[in-house]
Amino acid sequence: MSAAAKTADEGDIPPAAVPKAKAPVLAMIVAVMVSAAASGGAAFWFSSHGAAPAAGHGEEAKKEAPPKAPAQYLALDPAFVVNLEDPDASRFLQLEIQVMARDAAVLEAVKLHQPRIRNALLLLLGQQRTAQIADRAGKEKLQAAVLAEIQKILKDETGKPGVEAVYFTSFVTQ
Structure with missing residues (x-):
């Protein structure tokens, strides 16, 4: 049997008839890898640079809040000292308070109106009973x-509340 007949019988395809498919497949794999790398790089760049999502996504588009200004504190000096409303004994509360705001103008308003603020706080603190402020929950309620x-x-x-938080920096009952 001739070599050509033997090849046809065994099902072998002569080397000249084999298509060169390796080059297009390799090119397609490289193209997919480059495309994936570009997509990943673009996604990283947009996420790290805070680019807004495209318009038209409705609820999916997140609104970024502007960054908060740093917190600024002001101590209401001197410390508050009041008699507690306790019918069984003479009890006292000594309390140091600091206010927190993010705007210096608010702290200036607190300084300006400090006599009125101190008066109101002295009246409020003087109404407390020892049992009301003995535990954490009572102290947090008083803080609020x-x-x-x-x-x-x-x-x-001033027309706006301004102060965001108050902190008790010393709290002594006797």
Whole structure:
């Protein structure tokens, strides 16, 4: 049998008839890898540079809040010292308070209206009972009441509450 007949019988394809498919497949793989790398790089760049998503995504588009200004603190000096409303004994509360705002103008307003603020806080603190402020929950409730009182005064005087938080930096009952 001749070599050509033997090749046809065994099902072998002569080397000249084999298509050169390796080059296009390799080119396609390289193209896919380059495309994936470019997509990944673009996604990284947009996420790290804070680019906004394309318009028209409705609820999916997140609105970025502007960065907050740094917190600024002001101590309401001197410390508050009041008699507590306790029918069984003479009890005292000594309390140091600091207010926090993110705008220097708010702290200037607190300084300007400090006599009114201190008066309101002395009246508020003097109404407390030892049992009411003995645990953490009671102290946090008092802290919220102090904040509300300061914000109410600032809103009356300046038109906005301004102060974001109050902190007790010393709290002594006796």
